[in-house]
Amino acid sequence: MTGDIAARIRPCRLLDTAVLILVIVVAWQALYEAVGDVAVTPPLATVVHAGRLVQSPVFWTHAQATVSAFAVSLVIVALGGVAAGLALGFHRFSGLVAEPILAALYTLPKVTLYPLVLLVFGLGLSAKIAFGVMHGIIPVILITLGAVRNIDPVHLKTARVLRLTPLRTATTVLAPAVTPEIFTGLRVGFSLTLLGVIIGEMFASQRGLGFMLINGINTHDVPTMTAVVLLIVLFAVSAGSLLLAADRRLHRR
């Protein structure tokens, strides 16, 4: 029965996605027709140009620079963010003190702090990583903190009633309770860290996709700029969809 429904839903979902992509492509083409090629290239030409870019070694050195900076940032964001979020969540008072401050920091336009980051870290890899971490870590901390705080007190009481040891409580009650929310936090952190790294590259680097973008803007190389945006968006959306699907599965359990 359920298999039957799933079989019926899946082609329908594919069709919906295809329609969405079609709508986006049509809107893009319309935009090009309206604006002309001063700021954007049409979809087909962009895909062709992106295909050529992907075959060039220059692109891959840039992409590799971005990926390695992104990977380091992401590890720092995930480990640091979850650890800080857990600590602040379990220590109630610190959590109450830190949460509004972190929320305020989160709302800062971090781009404007980039001169400070450059002055502290210098140009290059560490500045990019710092930028990625600055953008990504606070939501991870805040969402983890919220997950810990929202653990149903009944669950903790049950653990006490069953006289579970702290270790068993952590593995059988706490971990399952907070894991889905923490994953959501990491998913959000993923997107924002990517944004941070790319913005960092736009100013603080001579390498990476962000640099390709700003270089495209500055030299008015519209085809490259549009193609790089397309590639970044494709990467972000496909990674985002995978993470979202995993997220859904975790939350459903």
Next chain:
Amino acid sequence: MSKVARAQLALIVGFVALLELLTRAGVIGRLTMIPPSQMASHLLGMLRAGDLDSAMAQTFANIAIAFALSVVVGCLGGIVIHALPRLRRVLDPLLASYYAVPFFVFYPLLIAIFGLDRWPLVLIGFAFGCAAMVIATLDGLDRVPAVLRKVARVHRLGRAEEALRIVLPSAAPHLLGGLKLALAYAFIGVIAGEFILSGEGLGHAIAYAYDSFDNQTMYALMLFVVMLATSLNVALHVLEQRVLRRRRRA
């Protein structure tokens, strides 16, 4: 003053004092950062001389328009998407990875469409704020307890009445959270847009000071932006807490 607020104050004052000490003692070089007291006095001087008036007017107006647009369009968009589950399923991955897209790169495109005035900046702020509001609205509508919807049916409430008495109160915390985020993102979008690409406004003033090695002005302006963002955030936080407290009592 509560214990929490005292601890927060102590933390912030301690941090500023530490920065002051480190910069005065030369542990952090003058070229890297100037003492916070100098930032503040330079900022006061600029404010008093009216150097920032036009930039501030420009920036605040842009943020206000971007915020208002985000809230209205985001909320309506959220309601429409919530009503169409099929559309929502398709849009979800896009919403989930929305904030990974560096919208600033569309600025040249926006200038080509709208010309060199405020609208490209407003639209970047709007693009940032709108998705947060859509997501918050969807969350809020999702969390309306099914039993309350049933209550509405039992009492035969009309659509408008159900929206007003059932949906709005139960979705309110999420909507408020959305307002807070939308304001923050509009703020980020506009100022970052100015910083990167525009020739006007507070963001541009920071970039200009940085490019001309004017550390005094740059840090004064950064302090200003940080204080602005913080006070906006604190104001909304207080408002949110007040609404939540009233709900808890009710």
